[in-house]
Amino acid sequence: MKTGLITSDTYKNHNTGDGHPEKIDRVTAVIDNFKKLDNKNLVWQKPSKYDETLLVTTHSTDYVKMVNNSFPKNGFNFLDGDTIVSPGSKDATKDAVGSIITAIDGVEKKKFKNAFCCVRPPGHHAEKEKAMGFCIYNNVAVGANYLINKYKYKKIAIIDFDVHHGNGTQDIFYDNKNVLYVSTHQYPFYPGSGSEKEAGKYNNVLNIPLKAGTTGYEFLNAYESVLNKIQEFRPEFLLFSAGFDAHNDDPLAQLKLNSEDFYLITKRTLKISKSFCNGNVVSILEGGYDLQALQKSTQRHVDALIEFN
Numbered sequence: 001m002k003t004g005l006i007t008s009d010t011y012k013n014h015n016t017g018d019g020h021p022e023k024i025d026r027v028t029a030v031i032d033n034f035k036k037l038d039n040k041n042l043v044w045q046k047p048s049k050y051d052e053t054l055l056v057t058t059h060s061t062d063y064v065k066m067v068n069n070s071f072p073k074n075g076f077n078f079l080d081g082d083t084i085v086s087p088g089s090k091d092a093t094k095d096a097v098g099s100i101i102t103a104i105d106g107v108e109k110k111k112f113k114n115a116f117c118c119v120r121p122p123g124h125h126a127e128k129e130k131a132m133g134f135c136i137y138n139n140v141a142v143g144a145n146y147l148i149n150k151y152k153y154k155k156i157a158i159i160d161f162d163v164h165h166g167n168g169t170q171d172i173f174y175d176n177k178n179v180l181y182v183s184t185h186q187y188p189f190y191p192g193s194g195s196e197k198e199a200g201k202y203n204n205v206l207n208i209p210l211k212a213g214t215t216g217y218e219f220l221n222a223y224e225s226v227l228n229k230i231q232e233f234r235p236e237f238l239l240f241s242a243g244f245d246a247h248n249d250d251p252l253a254q255l256k257l258n259s260e261d262f263y264l265i266t267k268r269t270l271k272i273s274k275s276f277c278n279g280n281v282v283s284i285l286e287g288g289y290d291l292q293a294l295q296k297s298t299q300r301h302v303d304a305l306i307e308f309n
Contacts, residue, residue, distance in 0.1 A: 003305045004115030005042045006103045007031055008095040011120045013088020017076055020084065021252060021289045022134040027120050029291040030298045034118075037299065041306045043112045047098030047119075048105075055097065057145040058138055058172055063129040067093070067136060079131035089121070093136045096121060100143035100239075103282040108151060114305050116242070117284040118298070124166030124241045124286050125191060133164065133191060139284050140241045141172045144179050147237050154178055157235035157273075159226065160185075161265055162243020162286040163253040165194030165207065169241065175201035180233045182206045182226050184219065186246070186253050204233075212254035216261040219246070223265060227272045237280040238273050240266070244288030244297040252289050259296040266304035279308060 011027045034042065055064045070077050071090040078084055085093075096119040103115035123140055125133030140158055147153045158173070160166040160183040170193065173179040185194050187209030194207045206229045208222055230238075244262060246255040270281065283305065288294040 001110070001113035002041045002043045003302065004103055004106045004112035005034060005044050005118065005302070006047055006099040006115055007044070007118040008046050008099065010088070010091040010095045014092035014121055015086040015088060016084045022120065022122070025291060026288065026294060027118055027285070029295050030118050030285070033295040033299060039306065045102060045106065047095045047102045050098050050101045054101065054142060054146060055137060057149060058128070058141045060129050067131070079136065083131045083134055083136065085136065089136070093121060095119065096123065096139050097137050097142050100139050100282060100284050101146055104143055104146060107280055107282060113279055114281040114308065115283070116298070116302050116305060117282070119285055122243070122286040123284070124160055124162060124169045124243070125164070126168040127171040132168070135168060138168045138172060140239050141169050143239055143282065143284070144173070148178055153236045155233060155235045156180070156237050156239065157182065157230055157233060158239045158241060159230070159269060160241035160243070160286070161246065162241055163246040163250065163255050164190055164243070164287060166241055167191045167193040170198065170205055173200070174205060177202040177204055180204050180206070180229065180235060182229055184208045184210060184223065184226065186210055186212055186214070186255055189253065210255060214255050216257045219255065219257055219261065220264060223268070227268060230269065230273055234276040235273065236277065238269070238277050240281070240283035241286050242283045242301060243286035244294050247288070247290060247293040247297055249290040249293040250288065252287070259293065259300050262297045263300035263304050266301050267307070270304065270308045281305065
């Protein structure tokens, strides 16, 4: 079976203003690269529409209402100091969530074996009732709750290798025994959370804080703890919060990974989880702010998804 690539042109309508690092070019660079590669093992699909009630499994009704009312008729609106929305952001945020729903449905219905969602805005900093860090809705968290509510899964693992700690995802699932949240991230660093002491109510959170300057070799050694935790938890479905800003060339952080490291991270995770996940894997784009590094790293990440069988 092939790998799904879920994306939509509406990301271009999410204008964050001149000079903002979370810019339209991020997804354009990735999509253009995949179009150029023209890999026949990819199934391209647009996100489908979904019932907005799915959002309130993750965020509060008041928060969803606030977000819906926040999109300006023109210009910009700030949800926090660096989370900006414009008129076109409404469709982009809906499609970002819709992409992971579509990807999960595609895997469940055997349209493709696994999937990568290439979207913006990202999601892992968005808490139950708070937008922050470029994130509005927590896309991966909505996906995890969808797996639990629609498909009745009992064990979901979210692996977050973005260079920033996914405080929002941790916040949402901190006391949920059905969801394992694992994060590798630079620490101390934005957003300030992610210490080893934050372990979840059911020991369902594993944070692996890494110092600035951590090399790919050091990262992969530390990642063995992630693999051990996955093996211990034995998830039935695995979601990647796939941020690529731990790359050596990324301007927003100071970890020293290269594009090949993301291939190895993905390959090792798929291999260790195969016996209990049965290949049920969906990945969604989070951070990554150097365009060339993002192009190559997403390519290698998807290569590992394609190769997995």
